[in-house]
Amino acid sequence: MPGLQCGGSPTQASVVAMKDSLPELEVTLADVGERAALSAIFPLLPRGENLVLGPGDDSAIVALGQSQVVISCDMMIEGPDFNREWSSPVDIGRKAIASNAADIAAMGATVVAYEIAVAAPPTTKLADLVDLASGFARGIAELSPGASIAGGDLSTAPVLTIAVTVLGELLGTKAVTRSGAKPGDVVAVGGDLGLSATGLRALEQAGSDRDVIAALVADNAAVRHHLAPVPPLHLGPQAGVAGASAMMDISDGLVLDATRMARASVVDIVLDHALLTKALGANNMISEHDALYGGEDHSLLACFPPDAVIPEGFVMIGRVVESPGPPRVTYQGKDLSLDPGGWDPFQDASVDW
Amino acid sequence: MPGLQCGGSPTQASVVAMKDSLPELEVTLADVGERAALSAIFPLLPRGENLVLGPGDDSAIVALGQSQVVISCDMMIEGPDFNREWSSPVDIGRKAIASNAADIAAMGATVVAYEIAVAAPPTTKLADLVDLASGFARGIAELSPGASIAGGDLSTAPVLTIAVTVLGELLGTKAVTRSGAKPGDVVAVGGDLGLSATGLRALEQAGSDRDVIAALVADNAAVRHHLAPVPPLHLGPQAGVAGASAMMDISDGLVLDATRMARASVVDIVLDHALLTKALGANNMISEHDALYGGEDHSLLACFPPDAVIPEGFVMIGRVVESPGPPRVTYQGKDLSLDPGGWDPFQDASVDW
Structure with missing residues (x-):
């Protein structure tokens, strides 16, 4: 895969073209390596206006509407959390966004950004990783439009493992916790x-x-x-x-x-x-x-x-x-x-x- | 383990006492379940003054000194990232903090909080999970004193998996990226x-x-x-x-x-x-x-x-x-x-x- 190995950051269109040009869509992460895998998914990651500095440095920087950040995280792991016989990579990505975005919404807050770590077996198809990233993007468009994927990590594990951390902000209200219910409500x-x-x-x-x-x-x-x-x-x-x-x-x-x-x-x-x-x-x-x-x-x-x-x-x-x-x-x-x-x-x- | 199963949030002292009172330190996460495991580690997690709302709700809330947040994440997975023959759970926790804190320091920023997801096999000893949490606390004391563990997630996976997201703030300086080097520097x-x-x-x-x-x-x-x-x-x-x-x-x-x-x-x-x-x-x-x-x-x-x-x-x-x-x-x-x-x-x- 020299075109992948040496590529910089292909656009979404070029990734699709690349996939179409391969007789096999079976190319794996072990075939292409980390850099090409990242190049294939980077163009798919949403970058909202709040992303001051995006992926590519040691850290990203996200602008908030205030000086408090609402934060939660949730892992999804193949086996206990999803079954790949039933769930497509796009749906797995969408559900990872939904379960995290719900924790921010439940505070009365609005999602600002996600930080997403993915670990996958080396035998994982590159096409599945790209579809997973598309699922993140689709989930964000559906549930928290304007939010960014600020950064992440890509590693290897025996089963597909997705760890999402989500950041939110409270705009004009105080946080709604689970401890404030009053008789008569x-x-x-x-x-x-x-x-x-x-x-x-x-x-x-x-x-x-x-x-x-x-x-x-x-x-x-x-x-x-x-x-x-x-x-x-x-x-x-x-x-x-x-x-x-x-x-x-x-x-x-x-x-x-x-x-x-x-x-x-x-x-x-x-x-x-x-x-x-x-x-x-x-x-x-x-x-x-x-x-x-x-x-x-x-x-x-x-x-x-x-x-x-x-x-x-x-x-x-x-x-x-x-x-x-x-x-x-x-x-x-x-x-x-x-x-x-x-x-x-x-x-x-x-x-x- | 009824004392563990039904317990609320034992103090660190009570966890130690509980461990000492067990003839076997071999009690596993499968033996005690999620709630008792969380109760054992919650008292160990550092809570800095910046933690407006700590673990226990849908999300946590962290106060920043400004309205931008510096963010990074890094996974550590048993196998590619560490070898349990060499690394104690305390050291694994310390290293997870170090690799993440370094990404914030490298921007010229100061760590404010961590969000930590841990997935472990059900056969993992409760004592090892407690030691891992102690390692997080020790790493934070060594490398980012005053920072909080704002929240996290505990789940199950075939190998010990640690996903840390770290938040930082820039106090009085702008971010130092990797792209600003100039001839003569x-x-x-x-x-x-x-x-x-x-x-x-x-x-x-x-x-x-x-x-x-x-x-x-x-x-x-x-x-x-x-x-x-x-x-x-x-x-x-x-x-x-x-x-x-x-x-x-x-x-x-x-x-x-x-x-x-x-x-x-x-x-x-x-x-x-x-x-x-x-x-x-x-x-x-x-x-x-x-x-x-x-x-x-x-x-x-x-x-x-x-x-x-x-x-x-x-x-x-x-x-x-x-x-x-x-x-x-x-x-x-x-x-x-x-x-x-x-x-x-x-x-x-x-x-x-």
Whole structure:
């Protein structure tokens, strides 16, 4: 691959042309090496106006609208976090952006930049790395337009490993933590509940039938949402402006995440059956169990004071009340926080490590 | 381990007490689960005064002295980046801090905070994870006192994987990039040259003799520097204040990194044999070859205008001159930039992936 090895920074068009000109798209990272791999993906990385100094030096420099930075990180690892039989590299990139962007939105903040480290086996196809970078770019365009990929790292590991750190800024509001819910507040959700879990179950039920999987991946709305969620993250800053008292993203299921919020705020959260049913609305493919316990939707769970004007897109699902004892999440008279579900990477991962 | 499973956030003392009370220190992450593992390491994580909101919410918030953030990231992966036969978990944590802190210092900036994602096999001992976190804390105390660990992620992977993102701020100076070197500038280095490579070779020559390895790891200065470098990173901001025209950290060897600087600045860098010999000084265990080509010292390579007062700790090793053709690094009349050395994670890693 001398054209790759010696190349500087090819444009996106030249990368595509290069790929088209290869009889095999099977060229691997071991074939081309680190420099050519970086040259192939650099042109794909979004650079917003806030990027004062981009990739290529020891560090990058990002301009903020204020002198505080909101920061979070989340790893995605082949095996526990995604299955390459189901997820395309583009979808893996999109989901890595979604899970990180949701943590910034859940503070009422706006994403400014991402720092992305990728480690891949040397046998990884260059085309897959390029598609992964395209997935990052697409996720950013969908969920945090104007944000930059400030920099990153490319290395080698036994399985595809993606570590994203995301930076955000608070524009005109203070941070909305999970500990500020007050008795009398309205509990609302922005985005889907249980849709990702519904999609995951459909994939699991498809077994190893490649045609069935391909059809699900292409067309099924729940499966699409599981593989590459596009939650309404613009609602996060809107909730902050509207005076939300507490907020978090629902990554581990409504009951578990509401339990965390109840405990942090020292309140009870009362989920309402009629409101939850109404919130699920016409989406009758979602079971009540998945709505309560399904993870990875990355929707926003927020509490608003009773006099707040709740932004359009949030749907009321319950109320905050005083906690007579240990904080709880109740539903139809039952304390669901006693067995809130959840997943432990060290105890529940069904991988042979 | 009910005491661990149900515990909130034990203090460092209680973690130590807990470990002492266990007949086996062999308890693994799979035995105790994610929550207990996090509870064991949270008390060890440094929280500087700049940490407005620490771990425990969707994101953390870090206060900066200005509205720009300097950012970099670097992964360390078992196999290509470290060998657990040689490196203790404390040293692995220290080195992860050093390699990241050096990228901030090399911009003339000061570290504010780290975001650290760790993925480990479920069979990893809890004691090793605690030691890794202690290594992060020790590295921060040594190299960036006052900086915080703002947050992180804990997950599972086939080999120990550490992804660090580091944030810095520029206090009173502009960023020192690698592209600003000008003809007439003095070339100087702050920190060791070739010491890490000398230590690596000593470890490689020890073969599998555990006693020899243990003695080297405990006592040999070059080996200690390879396993847990403590470069003089305070020189980075000092160089910025002194008006350094260009700077970078030497992670891949003097010749390769100087070649990158020469190309970015479009100049020739002339390394001086007598000065380099003097710079190595009494350290006669380091060969000229290792001083030129050895990586991982994380020392600072800086250029200063001829009238600058160079901070104590930097040693002059050459001059910047006009480039008559393609930028070069010359030494004793030879163009070393034609074959600058270096390492490719996809083509050179001696791991069976």
